[in-house]
Amino acid sequence: MIDFKDVSKHYDNHTALRKITISVSKGEMVFITGPSGSGKTTLLKLIYLSEKLDEGHITVSERELENLKDSEIPLLRRNIGVVFQDFKLLNNRNVFENIALALRIRGEDDRELKSRVFDALKIVNLRHKADSYPQALSGGEQQRVAIARAIVTEPPIILADEPTGNVDPDTAAGIIKTFKDINARGSTILIASHNRELFRNTGRRVFKLENGNLAGEELG
Ligand SMILES: Nc1ncnc2c1ncn2[C@@H]1O[C@H](COP(=O)(O)OP(=O)(O)OP(=O)(O)O)[C@@H](O)[C@H]1O
Ligand SMILES: [Mg+2]
Numbered sequence: 001m002i003d004f005k006d007v008s009k010h011y012d013n014h015t016a017l018r019k020i021t022i023s024v025s026k027g028e029m030v031f032i033t034g035p036s037g038s039g040k041t042t043l044l045k046l047i048y049l050s051e052k053l054d055e056g057h058i059t060v061s062e063r064e065l066e067n068l069k070d071s072e073i074p075l076l077r078r079n080i081g082v083v084f085q086d087f088k089l090l091n092n093r094n095v096f097e098n099i100a101l102a103l104r105i106r107g108e109d110d111r112e113l114k115s116r117v118f119d120a121l122k123i124v125n126l127r128h129k130a131d132s133y134p135q136a137l138s139g140g141e142q143q144r145v146a147i148a149r150a151i152v153t154e155p156p157i158i159l160a161d162e163p164t165g166n167v168d169p170d171t172a173a174g175i176i177k178t179f180k181d182i183n184a185r186g187s188t189i190l191i192a193s194h195n196r197e198l199f200r201n202t203g204r205r206v207f208k209l210e211n212g213n214l215a216g217e218e219l220g
Contacts, residue, residue, distance in 0.1 A: 001024055001025055001027075001028075001060070001061060001156075001157070001188050002022075002023070002024040002047060002058075002059070002060050002157070002188070002190070003023045003024075003042075003058065003060050004020050004022045004023070004056065004057075004060045004196065005021050005023055005056050005057045005058075005083075005172055006019045006055065006057070007020045007021070007022070007046065007052065007053050007057070008020070008053070008054050008055040008081045009039075009042055009046060009051065009053055009054065009055055009059055010052055010054050012049035013020055015212050016039045016212050017039045017040040017043060017046075017053075017212045018212045018220075019041055019056070020043065020170040020213075020214050020216070021069070021215075022040075022207055022214065022217075025187060025188075025189060026188055027119070027183070028042075028158075028183075028188055028189075028204075028205070029173075029175075029179060029180065029188070029189040029202075029204050030189070030190055030191070030193070030204055030205045030207065031055060031189075031190075031191050031192075031193065031198065031199040031202075031204060031205070031206040031207070031220060032044075032190060032191070032192040032208070032209060033192070033193060033199070033206055033209070034194065034206055034208055034209030034210055034215070035194060035210070036194065037174070037211075038211060038212065039209045040161070040162075040193075040209060041063045041066060041085055041161055041192065042081075043209070044161055044190065044192055045057060046058060046065070047060055047065075047080070047157075047159060047190070048076075048077065048080055048082055049068070049073050049076060049077070051066060052067065053201070054200045060080075060157070061076075061077065061087065061156065061157070062070060062081065063076065063103045066093035078106075078155075078160060079155055079156050079157055079192075080151040080155055080156075080157045080158070081136065081149075081150035081151055081152075081153060081157070081158040081159070081187075082150055082158075082159045082160075083143075083146045083149075083150045083156040083158075083159070083160040083161060083163045084117070084146065084161055085116075085145050085161040085162050085165070085192075086126070087134075087142050087143060087145070087146040088209055089134040089142055089145060090134070091133065091134050091135055092129060092133075093133075094124040094130070094131050094132060094133050095121070095126065095129050095130050095132050095133075095137070095145050096117055096121075096130040096131065096181045097114075097119045097190075098134065098145055098149055099120055099145065099148050099149045099152050100104040100113055100117050100152075101149075102149065102153050102155075103108075103116060103117070103152060103153065106153070106214075107134070112164075114138070114178070116133075117130075117148075118120070118130070119131070119154060120148035120149075120151055120152040121147065121148055121204050122210065123146050123151065123178055124144035124145070124148045124176075124178070125144070126141060126144055126145065128207075129141060129145075138166075139166035140167040140171060140206055142162075142166070143163065143167060144167070144171075145177070146160060146163075146177070146215065147160070147163055147175060151182055152169050152189075154185065154186075154187065155180070155187060156186070156187060156188060157187065157188050157189075157190075158179070158182065158187050158188070158189045158190070159189075159190050159192075160189065160190070160191045160192070161192045162178065162192060162194070163175055163179075163191060163193070163197075164176070164193065164195065164198060165195075170175050172198065176190070176191075176198055176202070180202075198220075199220030200220060201220065202220040203218050203219060203220065204219070205217060205220075206219065207220045
């Protein structure tokens with residue numbers, strides 16, 4: 001479903017990813033790990049096309065990203081739920097509206113929209129914060145809103161960048177459980193994290209990045 005072939009990405013004169021070849025099948029949940037600066041976020045950004053690759057090939061759902069026209073990018077993104085490392089919540093909209101936005105864009109009717117937003121809020125244990133604004137939430141709560149927003153449309157692909165970076169270990173375990181449940185319902189999921197606890201004993205594939213290189217693959 002997601003294939004990288006000899007993918008490199010350079011920022012100015014810094015090489016963030018070097019000749020990365022990985023393949024993630026439909027229905028898999030995999031982890032990407034490595035130290036700070038090793039290229040995890042960059043790898044996810046290339047899939048979402050918020051950065052363009054410099055060399056190699058990426059295909060996502062059988063589309064070759066390097067040949068995608070700008071006009072085709074919104075359609076690609078509609079199929080991908082993203083938990084950004086810095087959340088990217090809209091500060092002038094409340095929690096409910098942040099999560100509802102993707103459904104509104106799809107033209108979901110009001111009743112269905114409300115029920116899906118509250119289902120997503122329930123999954124991340126934040127129903128009581130539906131009317132709050134992002135600035136009035138703790139870092140961990142904002143992170144959980146970002147997760148609810150990414151899963152509310154049940155997209156075919158979910159990219160989660162350090163989705164447990166701001167929460168305690170028990171909440172982190174709950175979040176991983178949530179991703180497992182959503183994965184079991186069919187979404188293909190890539191989770192980037194430097195926290196080895198997250199994938200220990202998951203039995204899922206873990207790609208290790210070091211300094212922009214793929215340093216190995218193991219089972220969590
Ligand atoms: N927009 C940019 N311009 C220049 N260099 C960048 C840019 N974004 C990332 N880099 C560099 O590319 C490298 C990889 O960054 P990336 O954000 O992918 O790492 P990461 O593994 O996600 O790190 P972290 O664990 O800290 O989130 C780093 O050395 C970083 O400084
Ligand atoms: Mg990162």
